[in-house]
Amino acid sequence: MSNYYLEVKNLTKYFGRRLIFSNLNFRLSDSGIFGISGPNGSGKSTLVKIIAGIIGANKGEVKHFLDGKEIIPEKIHNHIGFVSPYLVLYEEFSAEENLLMFAKIRGVDYDKSRVDYLFEKFLLLKRKDDLVKTYSSGMKQRLKFIFALMHSPKLIILDEPTSNLDDEGKNSVYELIREEGNKNIVVVASNEKNDLEQCTETIFLENFKQINQ
Amino acid sequence: MNSKAYNLFLKDFRSELRTRYAINALAMFIIVAISVILFSIGNEKINENLTAGLFWVVIFFTAMSGLSRAFVSEEERGTTLTLQLIASPTTVFSGKLIFNVILVFAMNAIIALLYGALFEDFIIKNFLLFLATFILGNIGLAVSSTIIAAIIAKAGAKGTLYPVLSFPILLPLILTCVQLTLFSFDGTSFEKSRFELAIIVSYDVIMITVSYLLFDFIWKE
Numbered sequence: 001m002s003n004y005y006l007e008v009k010n011l012t013k014y015f016g017r018r019l020i021f022s023n024l025n026f027r028l029s030d031s032g033i034f035g036i037s038g039p040n041g042s043g044k045s046t047l048v049k050i051i052a053g054i055i056g057a058n059k060g061e062v063k064h065f066l067d068g069k070e071i072i073p074e075k076i077h078n079h080i081g082f083v084s085p086y087l088v089l090y091e092e093f094s095a096e097e098n099l100l101m102f103a104k105i106r107g108v109d110y111d112k113s114r115v116d117y118l119f120e121k122f123l124l125l126k127r128k129d130d131l132v133k134t135y136s137s138g139m140k141q142r143l144k145f146i147f148a149l150m151h152s153p154k155l156i157i158l159d160e161p162t163s164n165l166d167d168e169g170k171n172s173v174y175e176l177i178r179e180e181g182n183k184n185i186v187v188v189a190s191n192e193k194n195d196l197e198q199c200t201e202t203i204f205l206e207n208f209k210q211i212n213q
Numbered sequence: 214m215n216s217k218a219y220n221l222f223l224k225d226f227r228s229e230l231r232t233r234y235a236i237n238a239l240a241m242f243i244i245v246a247i248s249v250i251l252f253s254i255g256n257e258k259i260n261e262n263l264t265a266g267l268f269w270v271v272i273f274f275t276a277m278s279g280l281s282r283a284f285v286s287e288e289e290r291g292t293t294l295t296l297q298l299i300a301s302p303t304t305v306f307s308g309k310l311i312f313n314v315i316l317v318f319a320m321n322a323i324i325a326l327l328y329g330a331l332f333e334d335f336i337i338k339n340f341l342l343f344l345a346t347f348i349l350g351n352i353g354l355a356v357s358s359t360i361i362a363a364i365i366a367k368a369g370a371k372g373t374l375y376p377v378l379s380f381p382i383l384l385p386l387i388l389t390c391v392q393l394t395l396f397s398f399d400g401t402s403f404e405k406s407r408f409e410l411a412i413i414v415s416y417d418v419i420m421i422t423v424s425y426l427l428f429d430f431i432w433k434e
Contacts, residue, residue, distance in 0.1 A: 052298070053297075053433075054294065054297045054298070054433070055433055056433045074301040074302075074303065075301070077297070077298055077299060077300065077301065080298070082298050084294075086291065086294060087294050087295060087298075088290060088291035088292050088294070088295060089292070089295060090224075090228065090290075090292060090295070091290070092228055092231040092232050093227070093228070093231075101220070101223075101224045102295075102299045104216075104217075104220035104223075105217055105220045105221050105224065105299050105300050105304070105308075106217070106299050106300070107216065107217045147295075
């Protein structure tokens, strides 16, 4: 059971004058797999970016709590793992150099055994010393999962997690979602039926509002 | 925070060594700018006023051609999101600032050495005053350039916007640095240069404070 939870209160986001969504309210607590779905442009990616603290909201707030205490915004990034198609790692470095640098910049220990386990799980162990620019798009997507999980985050946000992946890759991701969902909060933003089937609860965004399913 | 910022600087430094994103542009600009000035002067003897002015003009435009890379390169490569996921805004700004401060000091030391070797009137009589101007001026230049780079990184016309936005912000600094460089050529004492030195110190303090206050907002929008 996770001791992490987050609360979204009256969340409203505009891009310029265009309303993306308004008055979203939900709470994600305990461990579990939570889906966010909706038609294109409904604000799935925007919502997960706001939850991750990457962009701000126009109204409302997202609060993260660990052991009952609110996490200050400056430290949220150390508790979150994030995967999305628009995430790009440094191509001039090898996969392992990237991860080593990220651990140092985050100010956390580089857990080599965990990273090697993840490399093994995502079938990249033999290629970990190769420059990221030599990777295929599917390999880059798998590397993003290692990046997201290397620091054992309590909240894992997966935006379109299976894009660019072959069937073997998708199965690894579903296995990982189920595994992480048992001990942490996993948020999956997707329109893929198979992705959403993994979720125990789904928030559907449509016409600027949320519909809980 | 400090070690995280230092590690972010190391990331940028190693990345620069591999990609030569800024170094090549800066080196070429310095060589071209000084060559053009030397060719246009020819055998004419230029006075100290012009030498001091041209010195800071080269520094200003070299900074324009290289310092924006701190954030623009992240935006162009699409790695801004990655940085947002691994570091707090304060760490990102501090790391980028360390990189730009070192780059600006290295670049301006080379410009000063080239000026000393190639320009007859680049004779410094009050070296300590020149050194103080050089250090304070470079810090101001690095801080201003870093925050402006963060502002323009998400804009479409980055190349045009950077010098346009930098000019009014850097003008008070450059003008004061030109005046102090002239004082150092004249051998004016520290005591008599106190007012100009106070302006640069104030400029640096204001820019550092404002940059750290604003960066969180710039970085998340």
